[in-house]
Amino acid sequence: MKKKWMAVVLSVAMAATLLAGCGGSGGADAPAADSGESASAESGGVQEITWMFWDDLNATEDLISKGYGDVIDRFNADYEGQYHVTAVTTNLEEYYPKLNALVASNETPDVFIVSPGPNLEVYVEPGVAAPLDDYLADGWKDTFTSDAVFSQMTYDGKIYAIPLNIAAACAFYNTEMFEAAGVEVPKTWDEMLDACEKLEAAGYTPITISAGTAWCLSMVAGYLCEMEGVDLAALEDGSASWEDGKVESAAAKLVELSRYFQKTAAGDTNDVATANFYNEEAAILIQGSWAIAQINGSNPDFESKCGVFQFPGVDRVIAKSDSLAMSSSTKYPEACIAFMKYFTDDTAQKYTAEIGGKIPVTSVEYDESVAPAQLSYVMDVFSGAEGTFGFYNESMPSTEAGAYFDDTMVSVFLGDMTPAEAATDMETFYADNCR
Amino acid sequence: MDKLLRDKKAITVFLMPALLLFVVVLFVPICQSVYYSFCEYKGLTAPEFIGLKNYKDLLKDKSMMFALKNSLFFLIFSCVTQLVMGLFLAALLTNIKKGRNLFKNIIYLPCVLSSTALGLLWMFIFSPKLGINQALEKFGMEGPLWLMDTSGFIILPMWVIAFVALWQYVGQSMMLYMAQISGISTSLYEASYIDGCNKAKSFIHITLPLIKPMVATAMSLNAIGSLKFFDLIFNMTEGGPNHRTEVLATHLYTQGFKYNKYGYASAIGVVLIVMCLIVTGLINKFVKTENYEM
Numbered sequence: 001m002k003k004k005w006m007a008v009v010l011s012v013a014m015a016a017t018l019l020a021g022c023g024g025s026g027g028a029d030a031p032a033a034d035s036g037e038s039a040s041a042e043s044g045g046v047q048e049i050t051w052m053f054w055d056d057l058n059a060t061e062d063l064i065s066k067g068y069g070d071v072i073d074r075f076n077a078d079y080e081g082q083y084h085v086t087a088v089t090t091n092l093e094e095y096y097p098k099l100n101a102l103v104a105s106n107e108t109p110d111v112f113i114v115s116p117g118p119n120l121e122v123y124v125e126p127g128v129a130a131p132l133d134d135y136l137a138d139g140w141k142d143t144f145t146s147d148a149v150f151s152q153m154t155y156d157g158k159i160y161a162i163p164l165n166i167a168a169a170c171a172f173y174n175t176e177m178f179e180a181a182g183v184e185v186p187k188t189w190d191e192m193l194d195a196c197e198k199l200e201a202a203g204y205t206p207i208t209i210s211a212g213t214a215w216c217l218s219m220v221a222g223y224l225c226e227m228e229g230v231d232l233a234a235l236e237d238g239s240a241s242w243e244d245g246k247v248e249s250a251a252a253k254l255v256e257l258s259r260y261f262q263k264t265a266a267g268d269t270n271d272v273a274t275a276n277f278y279n280e281e282a283a284i285l286i287q288g289s290w291a292i293a294q295i296n297g298s299n300p301d302f303e304s305k306c307g308v309f310q311f312p313g314v315d316r317v318i319a320k321s322d323s324l325a326m327s328s329s330t331k332y333p334e335a336c337i338a339f340m341k342y343f344t345d346d347t348a349q350k351y352t353a354e355i356g357g358k359i360p361v362t363s364v365e366y367d368e369s370v371a372p373a374q375l376s377y378v379m380d381v382f383s384g385a386e387g388t389f390g391f392y393n394e395s396m397p398s399t400e401a402g403a404y405f406d407d408t409m410v411s412v413f414l415g416d417m418t419p420a421e422a423a424t425d426m427e428t429f430y431a432d433n434c435r
Numbered sequence: 436m437d438k439l440l441r442d443k444k445a446i447t448v449f450l451m452p453a454l455l456l457f458v459v460v461l462f463v464p465i466c467q468s469v470y471y472s473f474c475e476y477k478g479l480t481a482p483e484f485i486g487l488k489n490y491k492d493l494l495k496d497k498s499m500m501f502a503l504k505n506s507l508f509f510l511i512f513s514c515v516t517q518l519v520m521g522l523f524l525a526a527l528l529t530n531i532k533k534g535r536n537l538f539k540n541i542i543y544l545p546c547v548l549s550s551t552a553l554g555l556l557w558m559f560i561f562s563p564k565l566g567i568n569q570a571l572e573k574f575g576m577e578g579p580l581w582l583m584d585t586s587g588f589i590i591l592p593m594w595v596i597a598f599v600a601l602w603q604y605v606g607q608s609m610m611l612y613m614a615q616i617s618g619i620s621t622s623l624y625e626a627s628y629i630d631g632c633n634k635a636k637s638f639i640h641i642t643l644p645l646i647k648p649m650v651a652t653a654m655s656l657n658a659i660g661s662l663k664f665f666d667l668i669f670n671m672t673e674g675g676p677n678h679r680t681e682v683l684a685t686h687l688y689t690q691g692f693k694y695n696k697y698g699y700a701s702a703i704g705v706v707l708i709v710m711c712l713i714v715t716g717l718i719n720k721f722v723k724t725e726n727y728e729m
Contacts, residue, residue: 093673096693097692097693100478100479100692100695101692103478103479104478104479122477122479122695123479125479125480126477126479126480128479211676211677212583212675212676214677263563263580264563264564264580264583266580266583266584266585266676266677267580267582267583267672267675267676399694399695400694400696403694407498407677407678410676410677411677414585414676414677415585416585416677
């Protein structure tokens with residue numbers, strides 16, 4: 001009997017090693033931001049700071065990421081002997097878990113990249129991110145195109161992050177495939193379906209998309225919700241319901257469109273889906289304009305046959321910016337601000353447009369003739385649109401709500417839920433968690 | 436030596452380092468986790484006591500249901516297949532004279548390799564654009580979407596991952612059984628042959644009863660290992676498509692480290708530990724063992 005008990009106890013101890021991983025080291029009453037600790041250190045009179053980023057600066061093919069590498073090199077060279085920055089990099093999928101682990105262990109990077117909206121709010125609420133208004137007041141803010149670029153980074157009237165560039169979610173298309181299939185750029189929903197039908201008949205995979213990376217599919221769902229007139233703010237305050245038919249209709253359209261996705265869409269990651277496009281295995285890629293840097297970096301020859309059009313049937317365009325936040329516990333805020341300014345100076349912003357193909361956030365003048373051809377198409381989409389709106393999953397009350405929407409849309413795509421069930425499910429989630 | 440072992444102070448001193456280590460790195464975090472499971476705890480702010488809400492939410496969580504189902508599937512699949520295959524290989528290898536060590540090492544090799552590397556390797560093998568499907572295409576056949584298909588109660592990716600786990604860990608079960616079998620006296624087998632047993636009968640009537648204690652141990656290890664299973668799934672599917680290959684450990688990771696819901700993740704951890712407790716108790720209850728002189 002004793003042996004059995006011993007076996008049970010030892011077995012449980014083994015299993016408990018997994019559970020032990022959940023035990024926090026921060027302690028119940030020691031929020032990371034209040035600890036006064038940060039990753040910065042002074043060595044030999046040089047103020048050392050860290051910057052955390054979601055791509056490997058050495059291995060990446062992404063031209064925007066490469067540009068960030070150049071920013072670091074310039075900063076370290078210009079401030080040699082005074083400041084020095086070290087990049088802490090990881091892949092996108094593991095970025096937030098690692099950042100959170102660092103924050104929880106009082107090792108918050110001095111400067112870190114973050115998506116605006118609820119993702120940033122996670123760091124604003126506990127005081128991890130520092131307000132930047134005082135630093136912006138010295139004329140830095142005037143270099144930006146408008147105050148509107150800070151809208152998704154402002155909480156209680158204070159700015160907590162600096163935008164680096166703007167990207168718009170568009171439909172990229174292979175002009176050669178469109179021509180061969182006799183397809184015109186679609187402007188309405190019906191024309192979109194018609195174009196997909198013709199592309200398929202011509203032997204092409206009409207659309208490449210990732211449902212394995214749920215936000216990619218959710219981005220299309222966001223456009224379809226916009227098409228149906230869904231009002232996220234009204235859904236949040238309870239004056240509208242997810243079950244009013246609009247979301248159901250949008251989800252039904254998603255199912256309709258999914259007939260034209262590549263066969264492996266359910267499991268393909270974002271990178272794989274994008275590669276399908278620039279490797280000319282599919283005719284249309286619905287993606288943010290950050291993909292320009294990835295497309296041109298991976299297959300430079302493809303630039304000449306890559307067109308861009310606005311998602312059909314909607315008047316507004318989804319826009320998003322990468323942004324930089326500063327740790328409130330950094331020992332060297334001056335070094336951090338000097339570093340952050342390098343991302344928004346003319347050299348970096350010109351690179352953003354001319355090489356990276358993203359829209360600059362400052363009023364810098366850049367040479368349109370050397371910029372990627374796709375950037376001018378994106379600018380056309382921007383100028384033709386009636387306005388912008390955020391990614392659905394970043395415009396919801398919490399990251400959890402955004403992730404729930406993403407998963408629900410993937411469930412609809414996989415056939416695990418009907419459009420009506422998806423709408424009911426979202427309404428239940430909002431009623432329980434968001435209102 | 437005997438005198439030393441009777442000295443309670445000496446025993447306490449010798450036990451203290453291990454005890455301290457156990458308390459600090461295991462017992463305290465477990466207690467913390469149990470407490471956090473009753474809290475709303477985001478990791479970046481102080482935990483707030485919310486009673487049983489996390490546990491109630493678990494019951495409504497669709498991904499948790501997938502994770503629970505997949506973990507139970509994994510548990511049953513691993514226990515059965517590792518037992519059958521491990522025993523079969525052990526019996527086979529103890530009965531061959533040439534190449535025993537070679538085959539033993541080959542079968543055991545995956546156990547000592549990194550699960551992350553193996554997970555990536557198998558992910559490439561089952562990828563639609565590489566590996567098996569490309570080979571099948573050469574013969575004009577279209578392979579299934581090994582890691583993406585979502586049809587059926589237990590979806591194809593779960594069978595694929597379970598197969599890979601069997602391939603990786605069967606060597607461990609085999610080694611345990613081989614160690615036990617090689618400890619059985621040959622005189623018992625010789626006596627059985629004189630009494631008219633053939634190899635199969637001596638396996639059933641001599642080998643099996645004598646390795647029962649090891650069966651219980653190996654099954655407990657398999658059961659706990661499969662309930663804790665994480666690395667292969669995380670590297671092959673990351674719990675996708677849409678959480679359909681989630682198991683308890685990956686769900687715990689996603690909730691805790693992706694969504695910062697440490698309180699909720701701790702509740703999943705508590706469920707996991709309770710399951711381990713129940714399964715180990717059941718194995719010990721139903722796999723009756725007796726020690727014989729061998």
